[in-house]
Amino acid sequence: MNAKEGIKILLVDDEPHILQFLEMGLTGEGYEVKTALDGLMAINVAKEFEPHIAILDVMMPGMDGFEVCKMIRKSGAQTSIIMLTAKDEVEDRVKGLTIGADDYVIKPFSFEELLARIRARLRNQFPNLFNEVTYGPFKLDDRRKEFTYNGRILELSPTEYELLKFLVMNHGIVMSKAIILDRVWGYDFLGEENIVEVYIRSLRDKLGDKQHQVIRTIRGSGYRVDFS
Incomplete structure (x- = not known):
């Protein structure tokens, strides 16, 4: 349907x-x-x-x-x-x-x-309302917890999967570190904001996003996923 x-x-x-x-x-x-x-x-x-x-x-x-x-x-x-x-x-x-x-x-x-x-x-x-959903070059199958990027299945940890899913679903919208921590790690997370940078770096490596054209850093504001 x-x-x-x-x-x-x-x-x-x-x-x-x-x-x-x-x-x-x-x-x-x-x-x-x-x-x-x-x-x-x-x-x-x-x-x-x-x-x-x-x-x-x-x-x-x-x-x-x-x-x-x-x-x-x-x-x-x-x-x-x-x-x-x-x-x-x-x-x-x-x-x-x-x-x-x-x-x-x-x-x-x-x-x-x-x-x-x-x-x-x-x-x-x-x-259960959805089959596989496509966002630009990404395909997301939440039932299998599987991301495909340009036809290639990404090997992601559970946290990497949730972070990439959050960013891709909100593509075109700048997300601050505070909002990312709130939505992905939970509002009661007591760690440092820098954990977001670590995971963003890992995602970029797995995406082959050396020029930061997929996951963009918006200086002073946060991160935004763009589809070319």
């Missing part, structure tokens, strides 16, 4: 113009979308709709996004939850992840970034 056919996304935000923009964009991408303007409506829609992905705004009057997240998790639904927050604070991210959120996006965000987050959540939580 089409990779997006039958994939259901619930959007929850108290700002109608944001809901309309995201609904149009995601529907145009081929997803089945339902919306809710508040937390109570979101809970009711989620019960009937059974979405694969729920995108929840944190700051809503009455029942906020954190409470909706807890209610969805309490219901036992297999929904993957992405939180939208206007606050770039560690406490908010930790709280969301602690109560059961799977990812978060900080406002303002680009639509392409949200799409990348959605794709990553679907690949991680619902791999």
Whole structure:
């Protein structure tokens, strides 16, 4: 089947113009979308709709996004939850992840970034929905934990695999060391940021990326995967 056919996304935000923009964009991408303007409506829609992905705004009057997240998790639904927050604070991210959120996006965000987050959540939580997926010169088979680059199978450690997968799925987006550590190693990782450099160097060696044209270093910002 089409990779997006039958994939259901619930959007929850108290700002109608944001809901309309995201609904149009995601529907145009081929997803089945339902919306809710508040937390109570979101809970009711989620019960009937059974979405694969729920995108929840944190700051809503009455029942906020954190409470909706807890209610969805309490219901036992297999929904993957992405939180939208206007606050770039560690406490908010930790709280969301602690109560059961799977990812978060900080406002303002680009639509392409949200799409990348959605794709990553679907690949991680619902791999049975997909066959082998192609990203430029990369082919990813998450069920077999196998990466192919330009027709060549890469011999990767589990951490190298997860790091390359994160970067490739978010291709074109600059990822800081802090975000990479958070997403790949986990927010409770207590080691040094330099571990990212070590793994990036190893990936470049295995890709034959001597000129750093595949995994680019964006000075002062982080790393970005580009497809030629």
